Amino acid sequence: MFLGKKEDFLRMVLTGAIGICSFIGDQGLKHGKTAAARAIFDNVTHAIVGGLTWMVILNLSRKPLAQNFSSIFYSFCLSSFIDVDHFIVACSWKLSDATHLEKRPFFHCTTLPLTLWLMLNFYSSLFNHPKLSYYSWIILSSFLSHHIRDGTRRGLWFCPFGSTQPIPYYLYLSMSMMLPHVLQWLMISSLHESKSSDNATLIDMV
Ligand SMILES: [Zn+2]
Helix, strand or coil: CHHHHHHHHHHHHHHHHHHHHHHHHHHHHHHCCCHHHHHHHHHHHHHHHHHHHHHHHHHHCCCCCHHHHHHHHHHHHHHHHCCHHHHHHHCCCCHHHHCCCCCCCHHHECHHHHHHHHHHHHHHHHCCCHHHHHHHHHHHHHHHHHHHHHHHHHCCEECCCEECCCCCHHHHHHHHHHHHHHHHHHHHHHHHHCCCCCHHHHHHHC
16 A cells, blocks of 8 residues: 555656656756757756656556666667757758758657557567567657657657647646656557467566
8 A cells, every 4th residue: 555655656756757857958948058058958858858758657557667777768868869860960960050950850750659669569469579569668658758848849740741830838748747647558558459468578568
């Protein structure tokens, strides 16, 4: 009973931390003195929010955070890594080139993680390889947390169909905090729907 309450409290703290870190990151982005400081602040915020999002998913799945440190670290790194596409498209490591692109770079297209997630889950069930499905959720959660945060400035981009309007600020904060709860619910629902004999393994990993 006490353990359950402790987990609930931790989940509340972690969910709140997503909102608080996003807000602080946005303030840093707005008031940072130099372009480099703003970019670093923004990128570190993406990483922390991505890590926290996966931590909430683990907590909801009743998995100890310390024993799942590697998956939290993957989410942290991937959420930050997404912005590398600015430099790839600019063909330059200069921040001024990377931040002045004419088009949004490819990792910022939300269709990409959704397609990847579908493909990995398809191959996971086809080859009975639950690890692929496990990684698909880490990828989806990292990308979506990043895209929702960027979405408050530029909307969500579903190439080749187009982009949504920028997400209103408080809706974006709410979506960021809701994201791990929705994903974990989807994850559990998909496991119950699936007929894979290795479901137990995946549930155990998640
Ligand atoms: Zn970005």
